[in-house]
Amino acid sequence: MAKQNQFKRMLESGKPILTDGAIGTMLHARGISLDACFDELNLTDPAIVRGIHQDYIAAGATLIETNTFGANRFKLAQHGLEARVAAINLAAVQLVREAIPADHKPVFVAGSVGPLGVRLAPFGRVQPEQAFQAYTEQIDALLEAGVDLLILETQNDLFEVEQAIRAARQAGDVPVVAMVNFTRDDRTLLGDSPTHVARFLHECGADVIGANCSSGPAQLLRILDQMHRAVPRARFAVMPNAGWPERVSGRIMYPATAEYFGDYALSFCAAGASILGGCCGTTPEHIAHMHAALENRDLPCSSTEPDFAELEYGFDTTTSTPPTRLARKVAAGHFVISVEMDPPHGFSTHKLLAGAHLLADAGADVINVADSPMARMRMSPWAVCHLIQRDVDIDTVLHFPTRGRNLLRVQGDLLAAHAVDVRNIFVVMGDPTAIGDYPEAMDDYDLVPSGLIRLIQHGFNAGIDHSGADIGEATSFFVGCALNLCPADPERELHVLQKKIDAGANFALTQPTYEPQRASEFLHAFRSKQGELPIAILAGVLPLYSAKHAAFLHNEVPGIHIPAETMNRVEAAGEGAPQVGVQIAVEMLEQLRPHVQGAYIMPPFGHYDLAAQIIDQIRARAPAASANQSA
Numbered sequence: 020m021a022k023q024n025q026f027k028r029m030l031e032s033g034k035p036i037l038t039d040g041a042i043g044t045m046l047h048a049r050g051i052s053l054d055a056c057f058d059e060l061n062l063t064d065p066a067i068v069r070g071i072h073q074d075y076i077a078a079g080a081t082l083i084e085t086n087t088f089g090a091n092r093f094k095l096a097q098h099g100l101e102a103r104v105a106a107i108n109l110a111a112v113q114l115v116r117e118a119i120p121a122d123h124k125p126v127f128v129a130g131s132v133g134p135l136g137v138r139l140a141p142f143g144r145v146q147p148e149q150a151f152q153a154y155t156e157q158i159d160a161l162l163e164a165g166v167d168l169l170i171l172e173t174q175n176d177l178f179e180v181e182q183a184i185r186a187a188r189q190a191g192d193v194p195v196v197a198m199v200n201f202t203r204d205d206r207t208l209l210g211d212s213p214t215h216v217a218r219f220l221h222e223c224g225a226d227v228i229g230a231n232c233s234s235g236p237a238q239l240l241r242i243l244d245q246m247h248r249a250v251p252r253a254r255f256a257v258m259p260n261a262g263w264p265e266r267v268s269g270r271i272m273y274p275a276t277a278e279y280f281g282d283y284a285l286s287f288c289a290a291g292a293s294i295l296g297g298c299c300g301t302t303p304e305h306i307a308h309m310h311a312a313l314e315n316r317d318l319p320c321s322s323t324e325p326d327f328a329e330l331e332y333g334f335d336t337t338t339s340t341p342p343t344r345l346a347r348k349v350a351a352g353h354f355v356i357s358v359e360m361d362p363p364h365g366f367s368t369h370k371l372l373a374g375a376h377l378l379a380d381a382g383a384d385v386i387n388v389a390d391s392p393m394a395r396m397r398m399s400p401w402a403v404c405h406l407i408q409r410d411v412d413i414d415t416v417l418h419f420p421t422r423g424r425n426l427l428r429v430q431g432d433l434l435a436a437h438a439v440d441v442r443n444i445f446v447v448m449g450d451p452t453a454i455g456d457y458p459e460a461m462d463d464y465d466l467v468p469s470g471l472i473r474l475i476q477h478g479f480n481a482g483i484d485h486s487g488a489d490i491g492e493a494t495s496f497f498v499g500c501a502l503n504l505c506p507a508d509p510e511r512e513l514h515v516l517q518k519k520i521d522a523g524a525n526f527a528l529t530q531p532t533y534e535p536q537r538a539s540e541f542l543h544a545f546r547s548k549q550g551e552l553p554i555a556i557l558a559g560v561l562p563l564y565s566a567k568h569a570a571f572l573h574n575e576v577p578g579i580h581i582p583a584e585t586m587n588r589v590e591a592a593g594e595g596a597p598q599v600g601v602q603i604a605v606e607m608l609e610q611l612r613p614h615v616q617g618a619y620i621m622p623p624f625g626h627y628d629l630a631a632q633i634i635d636q637i638r639a640r641a642p643a644a645s646a647n648q649s650a
Contacts, residue, residue: 022167026127026194030227030254035288035313038082038129038258038296039075040306046071048302056098058090061110068111072118078303079310081126082294083118084170085111088133091157093145097136105160112164129170129196130161132183139179142209147182154186168194172258173232173298175200175208177219184223196256196294197225200232201242203263212492217246221253229256232298234263235275236283240290247291257292259283261300275300281308288313344414345385345443346497349526349555355617356637357416357528357557358630359387360407362398368406374627375411381631382638383413387445387528387619390418401432404441416443416499416528421466429466430484433475437494445499445528446471469515469522472498476523500524503578504538504558513545526554528619531561531572533581533603535610542614557617560607562633563600564623566590601629605636 029036046057049067060068068086075083090108092101100107108130115128135153137145158169169187174180180197187195197220199207206212211219213230220228228250230242239259247255262275280297287295297305348355358378363371375386386407388400404415417436421429436444446468466474474485475496482493500519506512516527532538538558545552563569563581569589573581585603592599600623608618618637622630 022125022127023192023194025125026167027226030194030293033293035284035292036082036127036294037080037284037306037310037313038294039072039078039080039084040297040301040303041261041299042068042071042084042086042088044300045074045302056089056095056100058087058095058107058111059098059100059103061086061090061107061114062103065110065114069114069118072115074303075306076118076120076123076126078307079314080296080306081124082129082168082296083115083126084129084131084172085115085161085166086131087111087157087161088131088172089136091133091135092153093135093137094133104156105163108157108160109164112161112166116165127167128165129168130158130164130166132157132161132169132171134174134176134179139176139182142176147178150179150182151186154183155189158183158186158190162190162193166193168196170196170198170256171225172196172198173200174198177207177209177211177216180220181223184220184225188224194226195224196227196229197223198229198231198256198258201230201234201238203234203238205238205242205245213242213245214249214492217249217253221250227254227256227294229258229292229294231256231258232260235259235261236280236287240283240286243287243290243292254293255291256294257287258294258296258298260298261302261305275305277302277304277308280305281312284309284312342495343442343497345416346525348384349497349616352616353384354612354637355384355555355557356382356634357385357387357617357619358383358627358634359389359619359621360403360627361389361625362400362403364397366398368398368403371403372406372410374625375407375413377627377631378634379411379413381634383630383634384617385414385416385443386411387416388418390420401436401439401441404436405439408440414443415441416445417441418445418447419471420447421468421471422448426466426485429471429474430479433479433494433496434490437479437496442495443497443499444475445501446475446524447501468500469518472500472519472522472524480523497525498523499526499528500554502527502529502556504529504532504541505534505580506541506578509541509544512541513548516545517549520554524554526616527556529556529559530578531559531621532611533579533585533607535607538611539614555616556614557619558608558611558615559619559621560604560633561621562604562623562626562629563589563596564626564629565596568596568623597623597626597629601632601636604633608633608637609640 043057047053072083087108090104092104095101095104112128119126135150137143139145139147139150171180171183184195184197187193199216201207207216217228230239233239236259239257243255243257284295360371360374378386388403390400400417404417407413407415448468475498478485479494480496482490484490502516503512566589569581569586572579589596589599620630620633
């Protein structure tokens with residue numbers, strides 16, 4: 020009990036407590052097979068375990084974890100050792116105590132408690148009470164042996180770690196450190212965010228909360244920041260892997276060096292970690308460098324009021340999801356080039372992906388994916404966006420019509436889009452079903468575009484749905500709206516544009532325009548009334564493909580007017596009309612460039628080669644706006 024109280028006092032002092040590093044990595048380096056039961060070595064080869072503890076103490080660790088990460092009945096049963104839970108845990112504590120030199124400064128003994136290795140209901144067959152009993156069995160043995168604290172580590176299921184904390188609290192007043200493992204997307208295996216994890220563990224009663232294992236120091240520093248923001252007055256622990264592991268010549272190798280960990284020790288301390296150390300891949304050398312860095316630090320680690328202004332990670336860490344590439348380019352003032360693609364009529368995506376590769380290679384910044392254009396049945400744009408981002412590695416914009424969707428579907432579709440990392444959303448009314456393949460199809464809607472923009476920005480991006488209910492975590496959508504630069508009623512269009520801006524639109528995609536002077540006058544009128552545009556405008560251009568194509572657009576598509584001079588140029592070109600259409604598009608964009616922040620190219624009849632030609636010419640005339648520049 021005296022050592023437990025001493026540990027609590029050290030936590031309150033703010034002085035960093037340095038733990039050890041990996042045990043499994045060190046055992047494997049000493050020839051122990053990865054298939055062996057590491058915990059059994061406490062009984063069968065105590066010298067090898069004791070030696071590792073001694074190395075970490077010599078490196079400067081003041082907190083040593085027992086070799087009991089898998090010493091629970093479920094994991095031990097895989098080796099036929101479920102009846103030896105108590106013996107293995109008792110021996111592990113004794114080995115740590117034997118490793119501490121008699122004349123050494125105090126070293127805390129932490130009972131390591133890992134996950135059970137089974138799934139709890141409702142995702143598995145093990146009931147919460149069974150998990151509680153298994154944790155109680157191991158924790159009782161560790162406490163009987165005299166550990167100074169418990170470390171619940173590499174946990175993935177919050178409901179499981181809740182049972183572990185419950186077992187610890189029932190066993191006595193022992194300090195409890197609870198740490199969770201995160202995947203590369205900054206979520207647990209069950210999808211919980213760092214913010215939710217921090218609040219959950221704190222409410223469960225853990226004395227120290229944090230993260231371990233995961234992808235390495237950089238990720239855990241980012242996660243520590245988010246957890247600290249969520250519960251500023253909590254105590255934190257962080258123990259990262261030595262980077263992401265790789266198998267080399269049959270061995271598991273970790274890339275992060277000891278010097279790198281020494282640098283991060285100071286960063287972790289400044290970000291509020293009271294307990295810090297290493298996990299998989301770390302060695303006594305890593306701990307020695309962390310010890311040296313911390314020994315030279317005059318100030319205690321931050322523990323109550325974090326100064327988040329000093330923490331810079333390259334993007335806003337209030338959400339674990341960074342802004343989209345499109346959002347970063349817009350924020351940096353780049354001239355953005357977007358190209359529209361229609362989903363296929365069937366399920367084959369080979370041609371679509373080939374076109375996307377062409378556009379990406381040409382220098383497009385983003386691909387717009389239409390949703391049932393002209394009310395024609397096509398593949399879901401969600402799938403298309405996902406495939407393009409995955410296979411072509413270029414940002415996409417999902418067209419999101421309000422028409423044909425009630426509130427339930429709107430919100431479900433938004434969550435689905437965010438789940439597959441489709442976060443650039445272009446909100447539009449959509450084409451009426453009366454003009455398409457199924458004129459009798461439902462055409463109702465619950466929200467107009469400005470209403471949906473408001474729902475996204477002030478609802479989902481704030482972490483709540485339309486009714487105000489919590490959705491678990493705020494989304495990070497970048498929202499676009501539609502705009503006509505040459506409207507029949509400019510006053511009305513100006514009013515609607517301002518309404519969309521007030522709702523939270525981040526950018527606008529315009530209808531195709533063939534009158535750059537008139538478009539410039541419209542934008543000037545807005546600036547005269549409202550001031551500078553607070554959103555990026557991507558001017559729509561649809562290259563004319565033939566005289567027949569131009570006549571159709573002029574006569575049958577609302578909102579499009581093609582001047583007679585332009586019509587005559589296309590008609591006179593004959594078979595060369597597509598190239599003339601490209602040249603007209605480039606000329607219009609050059610005239611509009613001083614007034615807009617990008618282009619929205621709509622290739623006619625799937626001729627992505629024409630869009631590539633436009634991109635080539637635009638990029639050639641303004642190399643500084645190259646798509647290779649990233650925000």
